[in-house]
Amino acid sequence: MKELPLNIAIEEGHQGTAQLLLNNGADVNLSNNDGVSPLNIAIEEGHQGTAQLLLNNGADVNVCDNDGVSPLYTACYNGHEGTVQILLNNGADVNLPDNDGVSPLYTACENGHEGTVQLLLNNGADVNVCDNDGVSPLCIACQYGHQTTAELLLNNSADVNLCDKDRTSPLYIGCCNGHENIAHWLLSNGANVNVCNKNGNNPLWIARQKGHERIEQLLIRNGAEVINDFSKSTLRYVQS
Incomplete structure (x- = not known):
């Protein structure tokens, strides 16, 4: 399947074009062959305004791609705190893991995004949720030497x-x-x-x-x- 017009507009950051397509019946939740939704593309590209536009038009905030990656996971991986907050405000599941059991908190810890980690913890993230191999957010923060992140987790009751x-x-x-x-x-x-x-x-x-x-x-x-x-x-x- 060729790349969808809405996805192209979003990837290129053409918010006005995206709005036009939506006004003319474009499916806000139609994913590509990899299961990537328009919302996840906007999040990956860091287009915060476009992400809000899609949410305002009924985008599924918890839709995942074929690897189980949600929009919130993507935002946390990249450390986009503003986008993380928008997604949480729109009902994103703070603990939704990918197919490997990796949670948004885990990926934020892995990449040392302290502000994102704090934001997730403030919104109910499970500090001790582990991936499919039993690796916790604290363990991954320690592996990569993210001391401030590790301290933040311990201060929030990490085991x-x-x-x-x-x-x-x-x-x-x-x-x-x-x-x-x-x-x-x-x-x-x-x-x-x-x-x-x-x-x-x-x-x-x-x-x-x-x-x-x-x-x-x-x-x-x-x-x-x-x-x-x-x-x-x-x-x-x-x-x-």
């Missing part, structure tokens, strides 16, 4: 020890990626320093494997247990 399906904790993933400040913050907020993943490895083990010596010392000062095959440098810190 500091919520593990994914492989029993990988936020602390483990933060240590794995060398994010010392995040590790310190997690420990200060009650993270279990000795929680092990499905392979029996704890945060200290992965910090050593990755060569993050400052994190090793931090973990040991907070009671980390030496397990598996540790280097002499780690044992030196334990004994000192």
Whole structure:
């Protein structure tokens, strides 16, 4: 199927043309072959005024594409706070996930969009909702080193020890990626320093494997247990 005239007008930012097409019977919810609706195109392109026009003309605020991506998800992925607010004001489901179980909050956290994260939390987003692999918004924020986002989640009751399906904790993933400040913050907020993943490895083990010596010392000062095959440098810190 060729691209629809309404979709083309929206993608190009021609709001007047879009209005003309709608006035002449264009289907505001007719999606393309990928299941992408006119509203989702407007959101992806950052055309806030056009998005409002479509909503005013009956656009389905929660329509998803073939991958389960909703307009709100798209806006959160891109960090378009104004558009996020418009969608929420028009009844967007704040917790609607894509086909991989990724929620709008998760994708905002993954990309470090702090303002968007706060907006979602203010509107009832589930702070502990996980994707299909059991990865939480806090865990993904820790993975990418978004400390302020992680702090925001913890201040809004995120479970500091919520593990994914492989029993990988936020602390483990933060240590794995060398994010010392995040590790310190997690420990200060009650993270279990000795929680092990499905392979029996704890945060200290992965910090050593990755060569993050400052994190090793931090973990040991907070009671980390030496397990598996540790280097002499780690044992030196334990004994000192």
